[in-house]
Structures are given as C-alpha cells and as structure tokens.
Amino acid sequence: MISRLALKYVRDADKNPTALIKEKIEKAKELYQNFGEYFYKDPKFVDLLKKYEKAVEKSNEMMSNMKSFEECYICTVVEKKGCCKIGLETEVTINILLINYFLKKPVPEEREVPGRCFFVGPLGCKLFARPYICRDYFCKRLLEKFDPNEYILLTQVLNEELTLLYQISSYIKNELESLMGEFLLELDITG
Ligand code: SF4
Numbered sequence: 064m065i066s067r068l069a070l071k072y073v074r075d076a077d078k079n080p081t082a083l084i085k086e087k088i089e090k091a092k093e094l095y096q097n098f099g100e101y102f103y104k105d106p107k108f109v110d111l112l113k114k115y116e117k118a119v120e121k122s123n124e125m126m127s128n129m130k131s132f133e134e135c136y137i138c139t140v141v142e143k144k145g146c147c148k149i150g151l152e153t154e155v156t157i158n159i160l161l162i163n164y165f166l167k168k169p170v171p172e173e174r175e176v177p178g179r180c181f182f183v184g185p186l187g188c189k190l191f192a193r194p195y196i197c198r199d200y201f202c203k204r205l206l207e208k209f210d211p212n213e214y215i216l217l218t219q220v221l222n223e224e225l226t227l228l229y230q231i232s233s234y235i236k237n238e239l240e241s242l243m244g245e246f247l248l249e250l251d252i253t254g
C-alpha cells in the first residue's frame with residue numbers, strides 16, 4: 064500500500080522547484096502566524112532557538128576567518144561556477160523556513176538569480192538557517208585552501224550547530240504534531 068507520504072512525493076514530483084518552494088514558504092508562514100506565540104511562550108524552545116542562533120554565528124565567524132565565504136563568492140559571482148544549483152532549494156524544509164521565521168530572519172519570496180538555487184543572492188546564500196547539506200559540504204577547492212587544524216575545529220563547531228538544528232527541528236515537529244495531530248502528516252514539514 065502506498066503511504067500518504069509517498070503519495071505526497073508522487074504529487075510533488077509533478078511540480079517545478081519554484082512552485083514547490085513557494086508552497087513551502089506559504090505553509091511555513093501560515094504555521095508561524097498560527098503557532099508563533101505558542102512557541103515563544105515555551106522557555107525550552109526559546110533556549111534552543113538562542114543556542115542555535117549563537118552556534119550559526121560562531122560557525123559563520125569561523126568560516127569567514129578561514130575565507131570560505133570569500134572563496135565561494137569568487138567561485139560563484141566572479142567565475143560563474145558555484146554549487147548552489149537550481150533545485151537545491153528542495154533541501155530547505157518547511158521546518159528550516161519556520162526556524163528562520165522564529166529567528167525573525169528574512170526569507171526570500173522570489174528567485175533572484177535565474178538558474179540558481181531559489182535562495183542565492185548577489186553575495187551568496189540569503190538564508191540564515193540552512194539545510195544540513197549546505198552547511199557541512201566543503202568542495203575540493205575549499206578543502207585545499209583550509210588549514211587542516213582549522214578545518215578540524217570548524218567541523219566540531221558545525222557539528223554543534225547541526226546537532227542543535229536537529230534538536231530544534233525535532234522539537235518543532237513534535238510540538239506541531241501534538242497541536243495538529245494527523246493533519247501534520249499532510250504537510251510533511253521535514254521534507
Ligand atoms: S563550495 Fe566550492 S564549488 Fe561551492 S561555491 Fe564554494 S568554492 Fe564553489
């Protein structure tokens with residue numbers, strides 16, 4: 064028997080990437096409007112949110128010091144290569160969009176650069192909270208540039224960030240399941 068989730072993927076396969084991500088953005092916005100206050104009143108959730116925000120800032124600072132953003136800028140903007148290809152926005156789940164809303168970070172509503180991921184801007188990715196794959200992927204070019212010791216430290220810092228992302232995503236999912244029950248299955252906020 065095909066599960067409801069499997070059916071959802073069959074339906075989604077027919078949609079173009081832009082329509083799919085716009086639908087996710089609308090769903091995330093709706094969930095934020097309906098349940099934002101509920102989550103903000105929960106001290107455990109607020110604590111997780113703050114820890115995650117700090118962890119992202121720490122990873123970003125480290126990547127900036129290691130000139131990772133600078134190299135990606137040259138690769139993407141100057142050399143017109145880059146790995147943030149169109150279609151990769153499917154990695155951005157409703158849950159991740161929701162986390163951006165909870166953190167009051169901007170979520171783009173239109174694709175700015177044709178042929179690129181929906182979230183690419185002139186200076187790179189415009190999302191604060193990003194999917195796992197976007198945070199722990201380092202291409203050969205970057206790995207050759209990094210100091211090996213700094214890279215080990217960076218993987219530790221990123222590990223902390225991604226563990227928090229997992230914890231906060233699971234927390235949101237569980238809370239929404241208890242608030243919305245079966246209905247959440249249709250939304251599939253982690254896909
Ligand atoms: S990760 Fe590598 S391929 Fe992707 S934009 Fe950065 S330098 Fe380019």
Ligand code: SF4
Binds near residue numbers: 148151183188190
């Ligand atoms: S880093 Fe940002 S722009 Fe690049 S693929 Fe991920 S979400 Fe898209």
